[in-house]
Amino acid sequence: MKVLFAVSECVPFIKSGGLADVAGSLPKELKKMGTDVRVMMPKYGTIPDPYKQKMKKKSEFCVTVGWRKQYCGIEEYTYENITFYFIDNEQYFKRDRLYGYDDDGERFAYFNQAVLESLSQLDFYPDIIHCHDWHTGMIPFLLTSKYQGRERYAGIKTVFTIHNLQFQGIMPRSALKDLFDLDDRHFHIDALEFYGNINFMKGALVAANKITTVSPTYMNEIQTEYYGEKLNGLLAARRNDLSGILNGIDEEVYNPVKDPNLVQPYQSSLFQYKKANKVHIQQQFALEVKDVPLITMITRLTKQKGLELVREVFHDIMMENIQMIVLGTGDSEFEHFFREMEYRYGDKFKAYIGFDESLAHQLYAGADLFLMPSKFEPCGLGQLIALKYGTLPIVRETGGLNDTVHSFDEYTWEGNGFSFSNFNAHDMLYTVRRAVRYYNEKAVWSHLTETAIIMNYSWSKSAIKYLQLYENLVSRSEMYVLQ
Template structure:
């Protein structure tokens, strides 16, 4: 039984800003179900709800060195879904209104990375693998190499580093190298942490970790090219033999239309029951009630990387088609205004909700016929996976995880669970939407596409096994 400690900055149900939290909330459970001994360590943020804070049990207090500083570190634990979560408590760094976005984020997450290594001898658990996620934990492998690898307790620990989104790298001024990280000039080189005169935490994880993964096979290939590589493509190409793409899954217990308490009528694979959800959502949103009108959903962060500039370019043309559109999300002001104003101009065609609302999100997945996600890039994507689970047929651009999880419907083989287009072009997207609407009008054909979508399996079962196989290569011959 392998012992694995996941190190991350967020996880459901404790704290969430994006898809990373969903992964850390569900992957460890899937690994444990396959016989692994899995734990998770997180910062104890002030934003964690009281229902969880009240359940935390104090374990021990220690001191964490950070260059010339010695900082307090409380170790607390809580059990959730059979998984032990450890929380690193330091109110100076983490008791704030937000999780990220502070001038001292470089110091905060350097402290977290160092604290993770310091608490290991004080836990009732000695991990064989530290599985670190995104830039916030990139220094764990650096610190392990520089301060701990010669110590008997740490010498056999191996590291895996997962890129969830290469766009966010944790880039900070050089002076942190000695003043915060406590590292000498030998770490300020092209082969180490140096990045255009600054230091890059993500790069640290990429250079010093034993194995690298990212959240889909296609994204793993894309980030080795200049267009997607965010100036790290050379390094990633250099480490390509140690880089593996494993597509994310979703928690099929959490996202289950057969027993979802948020939706109007639970269903298995019934288009009729799904249609009832559409009628009830039309009623609640004030849209014209018509079960035959196709409903297109967008549940997303409203940012340019999600392809919203394509939608903006042809929105009026989209809304001239025989469809209804429901939008849920928050993000860049220009896109929030775009959908608000369009909803005012087309109140019978578009319902826009500039907010985050989990209940409404589930109702939209359950009610919608089509799910539009034309991302410019998408490491994995979770929206299309939830949409497939609820039988909302995705329309996506062929990039990253979207390419790996949504296969265009094929008339000859009757296979495929969605619709896709290749080039990042608004009219290619519009053509694909029109094509999907044509298929929707053929009820027998649409029923087949719906069946293909809702019976797609993107639970964690297969991906968790791929992670286990990868972990084992660190200690044994590949299975």
């Protein structure tokens, strides 16, 4: 089984969100199961030099982007037993950030076509191309249109994973010809047309052999009008080809037993491990070292993450006997708000506006509670990492949060965190207060944290589901040929 991951970002090379974590960890798990999986991504200028210096040039050629002839280099690097191919074009990718440019449509139209054209340059012919989010959404569509009939591409199947339906790659109608040299036969409701524009993600939803998303609950949510981002009708029509496969975490990276970022890796009792790391965090942030619940948020500061709820009842939260630390960057309105709240409640609240990977690990280990009240959350990795470190999540019951966090039942003592269902600030406040109350019931709290830390949050189960999906696609293809 040969699988090519086409992605716009991947750890450890470059990261802006959870997609990069998935692209870095799922291939490793598939590799353990005997899959020849390789990853293709852009060679961004901000990839750290130690990685770039180890890349070896495989090929050079030109890629047609509409009327343009653009240089394409393929560079190869093997990292942790996975082969990575980097698409090199400095005009498109040697920039200060990954996304957010006026020519993003052209940049990723180039990348989609470079991925397909590169197959004629490599000694690797995939059975399946596994595409991720809108940045690679045109690959399945191009395979069934522009590349249809070309012998080398005839047997390739495609899987497309939706990591976040909100970002779709919507471009003007002119991009059809200007970027892909496709005519108006493809501009209709059953193809790329989307409210007068074209839509990269829709291209994949129309053409991919199988569609997955990153949790079972999110799979159901996106077929509804509220969560469907105007694509719910198409997703519902393709429900027989749609799967919800829960993300995991890389337990080699997020492992409290051997995490080098921690002041005290987990070696003896969980209580001692948490206490040592909590004291370190309190001292680092100039908080009083005392036995009160320490709540953390490690998040993008955007409305999607439920920060409107936090802002609405923040003063009420500060009335509780707690400490709180926020780590993240994002919308200026929330950055400003948290800075202002630190000025007002500096003895118990701190805001780190920015991101620091090592500090994030320390917060996961040192905090008691992890607040994640998302408006929607396809899967979410933060709550899984928090659980792995014995930090109990407080979440809204949406997407992957609903699938992974089960609210504590005081009668059966079942559960691994705390949750609320309505997107309502006072429901969240009630749940925060409930969590704080149980923190002070040490027998309950010890049971909850011990339960959280021993559960399996790795990719092992989900990787099996992906492998089964691949095998079913390939075996059906072989059966079709034999018939």
